Amino acid sequence: MQWIKRLFGKEAPRIPDALWQFCFQQLPFLEPLSAGERIRLKAMSEDFLARKSFTGTAGFELDDETAVLIAAQACLPVLELSLDLYDDIAGVVVYPGSFLIPQTEVDEAGVVHEWQEPASGEAVHAGGAVVLSWEDATDMDAPGYNVVIHEFVHKIDMRDGNANGCPPFLPEFHAGIRPSHWQAVFAAAYEDFMSWVDELEAQLPEDFDDSRPDHAERYDELFGVLPMDPYAVRHPAEFFAVAAEAFFVLPAPLQEDYPEVYELLRLYFRQDPLGRA
Incomplete structure (x- = not known):
């Protein structure tokens, strides 16, 4: 714990080489990065660790490995942009497992429904x-899934207000992207993906129960063809964040099924994961 404690002192953190190599072993989607990209990612991760506080809660004990693994994944989307996109982030809070988030919804009759949802x-x-x-941050079993990238992409999306699936376009980086084109491409892809998920859900048993092995097997068989997590259908902001997960972690299916989305993400993040491979 001695190294991570220095994050809150005057000394700028320097990630030991052995710890940085451990990080790459745990995150195979970082393997295709070039030598230059690895150097920049390490420097940016050290800067991120110096700027942000890390807090463990609900009994979770932070250590060096946890902090570095989160920092490396958080910095990947802004590797060719700017860490200033994360100025709005107060810090990082880590639970040992899923936690509850209060939810509120007003139905058509005007009745307010409140509940707590695990996240x-x-x-x-x-x-x-x-x-x-x-x-969940260490779950590498679900193809294309990455909760760290997902949440930090949300924070990028929130730079100009609430998350809506249309991130801020920075003049120094995104002069070639027309916001109207972005919105049209992502709206069309979102509608198409929702229809695709609806068609798959219609093929599930009427009494579907994911705790039943046969039902879970059927779900995996059906939804395994998707290029990204079906959670993307919940909102345009979720579609953007989930698509970004797939872009960095498992890009080939996304590029095959939604090439225009892949191309806009390539232009926005100024990275080409498939080109690296």
């Missing part, structure tokens, strides 16, 4: 923190 991550707007479930 693997949350990006709190208006200067709030990024909250992560460490159990």
Whole structure:
């Protein structure tokens, strides 16, 4: 714990080489990065660790490995942009597992419904923190899934207000992207993806129960053809964040099924994961 404690002192953190190599072993999607990109990612991760506070909660004990693994993944989307995109982040809060988020919904009759929903991550707007479930952050079994990238992309999306799936376009980086074109491409892809998910859901048993092995197997068989997590259908902002997860972690299916989305993400993040491979 001695190294991570220095994050809050005057000394700028320097990630030991052995710890940085450990990070790459745990995150195979970083392997295709070039030598130059690895150097820049390490420097940016050290800067991120110096700028942001890390807090463990609900009994979770932070250590050096946890902090570096989160920092490396958080910095990947802004590797060719600017860490200033994360100025709005107060810090990073880490739970050992999923946590509950209050939800509110007003139905057509005007009745307010309130409940708590388990979550693997949350990006709190208006200067709030990024909250992560460490159990979910270390889940590498689901193809294309990455809760750390997901939540930090939400914070990028929130730079100009609430998350809506249309991130801020910075003049020095995004002069070639027309916001109207971005909105048209993502809206069309979102509608198409929702229809695709609806068609798959219609093929599930009427009494579907994911705790039943046969039902879970059927779900995996059907939804395994998707290029990204079906959670993307919940909102245009979720579609953008989930697409960004796939772009960095498992880009080939996304490029095959939604090439225009892939191309805009390539232009926005100024990275080409498939080109690296």
